[in-house]
Amino acid sequence: MIRPFLIAISSVFCLSAAQPFEVKTLEIGANAPEFNLPGIDGKNHSLQDFSKAKVLAVIFTCNHCPEAYAASARIQQTADFYKDKGVAVVAISGNDPLALRADELGYAPHGDSFEEMKLAAKEANWTIPYLYDGETQSVSRAYGAQSTPHVFVFDAERKLRYTGRMDEGYRKAGPVEKSQMRDAIDSLLSGKEVAVAVTRSYGCSTKWSYKRDSVTKDNEAWSSREVTVDAMDGEVAKSIVANATDKVRLINFWATTCGPCVAEMPDLVETARRFQNRPFELITISTDPADDTKRVLAVLKAKNVATPKPREAAMKKENRTTNNYQVKDGQLDAVADAISKDWNGALPYSVLVAPGGEILWKHQGEVDAVEIRRQLVKALQSH
Helix, strand or coil: CCCCCCCCCCCECCCCCCCCCCECCCCCCCECCCCEEEECCCCEEEHHHHCCCCEEEEEECCCCCHHHHHHHHHHHHHHHHHCCCCEEEEEEECCCHHHCCHHHCCCCCCCCCHHHHHHHHHHCCCCCCEEECCCCCHHHHHHCCCEECEEEEECCCCEEEEEECCCCCCCCCCCCCCCHHHHHHHHHHCCCCCCCCECCCCCEECCCHHHHHHHHHHHHHHHCCCCCCEEECHHHHHHHHHCCCCCEEEEEEECCCCHHHHHHHHHHHHHHHHCCCCCEEEEEEECCCHHHHHHHHHHHHHCCCCCCHHHHHHHHHCCCCCCEEEECCCCHHHHHHHHCCCCCCCCCEEEEECCCCCEEEEEECCCCHHHHHHHHHHHHHHC
8 A cells, every 4th residue: 555645745656666767646737648548348548539528537546456446336426427517537547467466456356457357347337438558557657647546637628627536435435425526526517726636646556567576576485485284173173163263264175186176276375365464364175085195285385375474373373383274084074064064075165254153155166266355355344
């Protein structure tokens, strides 16, 4: 996350020691920079496409940021409210999806790739143009987009009359008491000057392509983490599912001989990495016989099913050394009954458990990564 700052005071810089360039936000009175960008509707959209609009609101946003995710419904509501009043609303994602570390993606179901933009917009019921600038980021730099969301409101002459945050919602979904963007739009429609032309833009920093280096380092660090496995009986299973912690747990039953189990494992690991800084942990349980422990560990290592560093201290408090388990011979029914009595034994099988042991979600068969993350976001919002 970036810290809020007043862009009227000075030029603003990306928060990175390796920052290669200055990102200066467009000044009030400046002309709207041209753009011609691909949209999720399969068409390219340019500034000229909105030439008939009395007011143009350009919102730099994304899919992954908690502030942007919470504001998504309000963006469409704003467009709907003003659509018959001569106001055009355009959303642009300027993030490079390859410049996002896994642990920055634990607040929404989707990342910032172009394909994921389509999914996120569909879930938010967007009808507004949603454009992609993540490849060159030239438009984001021209506007000086600092964070997500960052709003730019232009008058009929396409002069900038307001820039800054969208409203006072921050990470809260739903209605807000005050919207600086709407205030600016209303002023322009009434022929008045915008009372407060510049505010702090607040949200996740724009993910410029030079930040890919930090992603590479993070991936290397994860690959070097130790992967272990421990034995599980019915009593250990009862303790795991009782979940006397503050974390939501995703318990996954699998086996080395189960193709879908092995196939879904990278998605489970990616989910564990994405949500590692939130109260969440992945627990894997192999049903392979004890004689196959070497093969179980080999698969876990090949898939990098490590325990995230933020989970280590909590595991020690529970006297646990790992989040990966293998059922002891003769204990499969005891383990299964402890975690989910209605499990029919088919693999893979996943169970989402809230703090205190409440079962929030179950899934038989290979998981859909987006659905898991959707369930996690929902669970973490309510627990």
